[in-house]
Amino acid sequence: MAVTQLVGAKIHRREDPRLITGHGHYLDDFTRQGTVYASFVRSPFAHARVKSIDVTDASKAPGVVGVYTARDFKGQLTGTHPTTPAFTAAKKYVPERFPIAEKEVCYQGEIVAVVVAGSRAQAADGANLIQVDYEELPAVMDLEKALKPGSAKVHVDGPDNIGWDIPYTGPEVTDAAFKEADVVVKERILQNRLAPVPMEPRGVLAEYESFDKKLTIWLSSQSPHFIRLFVSGSMGLKENQVRVISPDVGGGFGSKISPYPEDYLVPALSRMTERPVKWIETRTESIQNATHGRGQFYDVEVAAKKDGTVTAMRVTQFLDIGAYHGTFAGFQACACLMAGGAYKWKGGITARTIGILTNRVPTDPYRGAGRPEATHLVERMIDLVALELKMDPVDVRKKNFVQPEDFPFTQNFGLVIDSGDYEKSLDKALQLAGYSDLRKKQADLRKQGRYLGIGLSTWIEICGFGPSAATAPATGGIALVESAQVRVTPTGAVMVYTGTHSHGQGHETTFSQLVADQLGVPMESVDLRHGDTAEGTAFGYGTYGSRSLAVGGVAVSKAVGKVIDKGKKIAAHLLEAAEEDIVFEHGSFHVKGSPDKAKAFGEVAFASYGTGLPEGVEQGLEATAYFDPPNLVWPFGAHVAVVEIDAETGNAKLEKYVAVDDCGNIINPMIVDGQIHGGVVQAIAQALYEEVVYDEASGQLKTGTLTDYMIPSAGEIPQLIVDKTITPSPTNDLGVKGIGEAGTIAASAAVINAICDALSPLGIKHVDMPASPDKIWHMMKEARK
C-alpha cells in the first residue's frame, strides 16, 4: 500500500448511523405482497416415536392456508443435511437427516409439522391445535454412557452413538516422554454447552415465482452462497434459479453458517403454496434450535521436567455432536490440532477426538470453534504444571514458548505457524496489569483470608480459512478461498463486491478504508456490497473463522491492483508514455519523474468508457480476483484476569482484565478493539455465566429463555484494558490476521486460571465452567473440611 491515510485510522463505522437509528434492513423488515407466515410444530421430547399427527383442528383454524407434515415435503426436497465429509475416521456414523421428522424425533425442538397462515399469530394459534401422538423413548444425554456398548441409542435404528472416532496420533508418539517425565499432571476439563444468542434470531422469507421458476430467499445468514448451493440442490433447482439475499444481519457467532431445516422448508412451502412465506424465529426457538457451541470434555495429561519444561501431552476430546452432525461440526476437532498452544512439545502430542451423538440439538462452530477449547485446555494444563512445580505460571510459559527466531514453526501436527512473538505480548500484558504488584497484593490479602487470583492466557489462533489444499477436502470440494470484484463507473465511483459477509464486523468501513487508500479516492467514493448472490462474483465463501480480511480483504486488494494495472495502460496511452513509466500514487497516474504529466483516477475511469483506448484494451474499468492464501494466519496475545472470590459466598468478581493481542497490521483500530471487547466478554460469559442446561434424564431444555440462559450485561464486566503488539503476517501482502474470534479464544482460560489461582491456598486445583458462586462455595466448603 502506497498511501496509508485511512488504513490504520480510527474511523467511525459507516454502517452505524444506519443501524443504531433503526434504519437497518434486517430480515423481519422485508415483506412481499401476499406474504403468509409459517409456524413450526416442534417435538417437546428429546427422543420419541411419532405415532400419528392429527391436523384436523389446525386445518380449520382461522386464517390457516395449509398444514404440512414430512410426507408433504417428500416430493419437494431431496437429500440429507450436508455434513463435513472431510476427515478419515477410524469409525464414523452420520445419521440421515431430512428437514422435517416423520417417524422419530431425536432432539427437543425437532420439527414435525408446519402451519402456514395469514398472520404470524394465526400460524402460531394453528400450530397449537396440532395433536401429535408421541411414544417417548429413552433420551441419550450422558457422553460417557452413550459410548458404552448396550447404551440406549440416539437414533433407534443407528448402529451406536459414535459419530466419529479419529486418533490423530497414537500413544506411542508420547510414550518415551511420559516415561522420562519428572512430573505428570492430569485433568478432565469440561467445556459447557453454549447457545449463540445472536441479537437478531434467524429468519427466512422465500418467494418462489412459479411462472419464471425463480426463487428468492431472504435469509439471516453468514454465508449466502453456500445456502444457495445447498437449497437449490435439495429443491432440484439450478443455482441460477435461486437468489439468496442476506441483508443486515444482527450477529451470527457461527450459528448462521450452516443451513437449517427451515432454510429448506420455507422455500419449499413457497413453491407449494405459490405465496411468499415468511418465518421469524422466536427467542426461545433460537435458544432451543440454533446450533450450540462447545459441549465437550477433555481428558488431558501433560509430562514435564522439574525445571518447568513441558515435554508431551495426551489429549482426548469427547464432543457432544447432538442428534445430527452439524454441517461443520467436525471443525471443532481442530481443538486437538491446536492443543499445543504457544509452546514446544518436543516429546510429542497424542490426540484423539470422539464425536458422540446425544438427544440434544446439534453443535456446530461457535465463535472460536475448537480454538477456545484448545486454549482453555493447554493454558489450564500449563498452570497445573506451574502449581505442581511451585513455579510462577509466567516462568513456565516463557520457558516453553516458541521463540521469534523459530518462525515459521512447524508444530506437532504439521501446521506451520507463520509468525509470532509471544513473550513480547506477555510482557506487555504483565506490565499493564501490574503483575508483580498484584502478586504482592495477593500475598497480603491471603494473610487476611481473602482470595485474590491472577490468571494468564497466552493464546494463539489459527484462522483465515483457508488455503485451498487444506479446506477443499473439508467442505466436499469447494475450497475456502475468497473472491472480490471491483467496478469503477464512468464518473469514478467505485463498487466493491466481496464474497465475505458482514454481520457485525464492519466490513463496509474497513474494506472501504482499504480500497480508498489503495485508489487514492475518498471513502465516500467507495461502496462495499455483499450478501446478495445476484451481485458480484459467481461464488462467495462467507464470513466465519476470522477470515474476512485475511482472505477476502486480500482478494479485494488484488482486484483493486488489477484495476490500477489497467488504469496504467490507459493513462500511458493518454499521456503518450510507456506503460512501465507510469506511476500510480495519491489517486493519480503520472509519468515517472514528471509529476505534472498526470491523469487523475477519475479521468482515467471516464476515458476507459470512451473511444481511443490503446490497442487491445477493452472498454470499462473493472476486475475480479480470487485469493487462495498460501497458509493460514496465526494471531496471538496475552490476557491477564484478576478475580477476587468472596470467601463466604463463593462469588467470583472480575476485578481487572487486560488483553494484549496481535493481529498483524490493523486497518481500523477501533473495530479491532470492538472485536476484542465483544470476544472477551463472550468468553467471560462462558467462564462465569452461560450454560445450556438440559434435564439429564428427560432431555428437556431448562434454559429456554434469557432469564435462565444467563448472558451477562455491561454491569458485570470491568472496564477492559486493551492493547496490542503488531507482528505482520508474512502470509499475505497486507500483513493482516483475523481478530473476530481472538477475545473468545483467549479469555475463558484467563478467568478460570485466576479463579483456580485464587483458590489454590485451599488445595483446589481445577474449577469447571461456568464457575457459579454455588459451585465455588461447594468446592470451598469441601476443601475446608
Added chain:
Amino acid sequence: MIPAAFEYAKASSVDEAVKLLDKYGEDAKVLAGGHSLIPLMRLRLAQPKALVDINGVKGLDHIEAKGDKLHVGALVRHVAIHSSDVVRDKLPILADVASEVGDNQVRNMGTMGGVVAHADAAGDYPTIALMLDAEIVTNKRTIAAKDFFKDLFTTPLHADEIVTEVVFPIANGPHKYIKFRRRLFDWAIVGAAAQKLNGHWRIGLTNVGPTPVRAKSVEDALAKGAKPEEAAQHASDGLDPAGDLRASPEYKKHLARVLTRRAIEQAQ
C-alpha cells in the same frame, strides 16, 4: 413467544375496572406494568381470555406520608419510588429496593401493586411489606401482609379485586437490603432485608421459599442482645427453599445466613 388471542379493555376508574373484571370473569387478568404478565403470555404459560388495563386509572399513583404511615399507590412505578423524596425520607429501604428492581425498562413500567399482587417469591417489595407489617388495600378491604402472601403466586385476592395501595409504616432508621444476584438486572437468588423500627430489628428474606419470609428467630435473638453473626445463624431456621439453576437449597440457606448478617452489619 406469540401470545394466544385475548380481549383487551382499558379502564379509567377502579369501578370501571371491577365491572370489566366481572364481565370477563375468572379468565381475566389485570394489566399494570405487564413485566411479569406479558412474558408469561408470550410463553403461553398464561392465557387469559381478557386483559383489563388499569394504566389509565386515575388516583392510584400517589406517594403520601400520613401520620406514621407511608401510602404508595398501586400504579406507582419503581422509578417513581426510587426517585421520590418522600420515600427516601420516610422509608428509604423501599427507595433502595426500587432502584434495584430489574432494568430501566422494568423500572419505568413495573408497579408496586403489580409486584405485590403477582406474589412472586423473588419479588422484593413483598419482603419489605411482610417484614414491616404493611397493609395491602384493595377496592374491597384491607389485608395485612402476613395474611396476603399465601403461597407462590397465590394471594387472597378475588377475581374482581384490585390492589389500590400498599400502606407501610414509616421507618427511617438503620436499614439495608442486600440482593444477591449474578447480573445487575436479575431477581434475587436470595435477598435479605434489615430495618430498625421502634428500637427493634426487623429481618426479611426474599426467594427462600414460596413466599417472602420474616426471620422472627433472628429478630428475637437480636432483641435478646445476640451479636449479628450469632443472630444471623437463625436466618435459615425452618427454611426449605427449592433449588433452581442458580442455587441449590443448601446454598440458599447459607446465603440467607450470610446476607442477613451483612444486612444487619451494613445497615445505616
